[in-house]
Amino acid sequence: MIPLSGGGRLDPPDRRLLARAVALGRKGWGRVHPNPMVGAVVARNQRVLAEACHEEFGGPHAEAAALAVSGDARDATLYTSLEPCRHTGKTPPCTEAIRSAGVSRVVYWAADPGPESGGGGAWLRHRGCRVDGPFGHRAHWAAENPVFFHTRKAIRPFVGLKLAMSLDGRIAPAGGQRVWLTGREAREEVHRLRAGFDGILVGTRTWKADDPRLTARGSVVPRILPVRIILDRRGEVPGSAQVLADDPPTLVVTSSCEAPGLRDRLGGRADVLAVPVAGTRLDLRELFQRLARRGLTSVLCEGGGTLAVSLLAGGLVDRIYIFVAPLFVGGKGIPAFPVADFLNVKAPARSFGGWKLRLDPARFGDDTLIVWDRGG
Numbered sequence: 001m002i003p004l005s006g007g008g009r010l011d012p013p014d015r016r017l018l019a020r021a022v023a024l025g026r027k028g029w030g031r032v033h034p035n036p037m038v039g040a041v042v043a044r045n046q047r048v049l050a051e052a053c054h055e056e057f058g059g060p061h062a063e064a065a066a067l068a069v070s071g072d073a074r075d076a077t078l079y080t081s082l083e084p085c086r087h088t089g090k091t092p093p094c095t096e097a098i099r100s101a102g103v104s105r106v107v108y109w110a111a112d113p114g115p116e117s118g119g120g121g122a123w124l125r126h127r128g129c130r131v132d133g134p135f136g137h138r139a140h141w142a143a144e145n146p147v148f149f150h151t152r153k154a155i156r157p158f159v160g161l162k163l164a165m166s167l168d169g170r171i172a173p174a175g176g177q178r179v180w181l182t183g184r185e186a187r188e189e190v191h192r193l194r195a196g197f198d199g200i201l202v203g204t205r206t207w208k209a210d211d212p213r214l215t216a217r218g219s220v221v222p223r224i225l226p227v228r229i230i231l232d233r234r235g236e237v238p239g240s241a242q243v244l245a246d247d248p249p250t251l252v253v254t255s256s257c258e259a260p261g262l263r264d265r266l267g268g269r270a271d272v273l274a275v276p277v278a279g280t281r282l283d284l285r286e287l288f289q290r291l292a293r294r295g296l297t298s299v300l301c302e303g304g305g306t307l308a309v310s311l312l313a314g315g316l317v318d319r320i321y322i323f324v325a326p327l328f329v330g331g332k333g334i335p336a337f338p339v340a341d342f343l344n345v346k347a348p349a350r351s352f353g354g355w356k357l358r359l360d361p362a363r364f365g366d367d368t369l370i371v372w373d374r375g376g
């Protein structure tokens with residue numbers, strides 16, 4: 001169930017239909033970013049007349065799409081996961097569509113923070129429509145639409161960190177031997193998740209050990225292929241690396257000293273980005289700043305442990321995706337990076353320093369995905 005504090009009381013049928021709108025919105029993953037994922041339901045006396053979501057960036061908004069197929073919507077209620085927009089952007093204002101359809105009540109979940117698009121709720125109220133919303137808080141809305149509600153856009157992209165671990169908190173057996181902890185369904189989910197990010201980042205050890213392709217090969221074909229980003233401080237990536245093959249653009253991040261030679265060696269097969277070195281490592285804060293300047297709004301980091309620790313230590317992570325596989329690795333296995341140390345956990349807690357479980361855990365085959373969000 002979605003959090004529904006504030007905004008007045010909602011009856012159970014209203015809650016159900018509003019939650020349905022939020023669920024419909026999720027279908028836009030990978031297709032609408034950086035716009036929000038939005039779903040809408042048109043109902044009369046709780047009987048559903050139409051459902052829709054925002055399917056494609058630049059395409060019809062969820063509310064307008066639902067009203068376009070609802071038939072007569074006079075005196076109906078529109079449930080929407082985001083406050084209806086009141087601006088003319090790539091499409092006409094949803095508030096106008098709602099008013100001309102004769103909808104008498106709007107129930108919405110998240111407030112639209114946009115200076116031009118926001119305020120549609122008040123606009124409709126002013127014109128005699130009953131409006132209930134917003135419900136919940138920014139942190140809840142951000143959990144559903146992390147990139148849209150990300151507040152540090154100018155400084156860095158929204159950063160997600162993914163890891164898979166065993167029941168005894170290990171990411172791999174002793175000796176660096178590679179094994180798959182999670183099953184097929186969880187791996188498919190990772191591919192689906194990739195589709196919603198602008199960039200997929202891995203550290204040096206990971207590309208050396210796994211030779212990954214870092215493409216999104218799941219059920220969602222991303223609207224824009226995520227840029228593959230690899231850290232390579234010493235400029236060692238071989239031309240045969242899979243990450244350099246095929247379509248999506250690749251960005252090799254290296255130190256300024258290695259950049260010219262690397263650029264020559266790669267001969268245009270990947271873009272090379274030189275960032276300063278802080279201590280013995282590439283300056284990740286600077287890297288993210290530059291990625292933000294290049295227009296990347298989100299990055300998914302997929303390993304390994306060293307990169308994860310650097311990111312957490314630098315306070316550079318907004319979300320952690322933890323896949324828990326129902327198996328034991330054994331005492332000598334490599335522990336999942338010591339998340340708790342970097343999150344400043346002092347005692348057993350379900351929430352601390354803004355970190356919290358906000359989305360429901362999800363099952364993928366035998367594995368469980370737990371998503372931890374920071375903020376609010």
Ligand code: AOF
Nearest residue numbers: 035038054061062085089090091114117
């Ligand atoms: C969407 N889909 O279903 C709703 C949105 O770029 P535009 O012109 O399509 O406008 C995008 C803005 O409209 C978006 O940032 C948000 O403020 C508002 N509502 N956007 O893309 C939708 N309802």
Ligand code: ZN
Nearest residue numbers: 061084085094
């Ligand atoms: Zn709209």
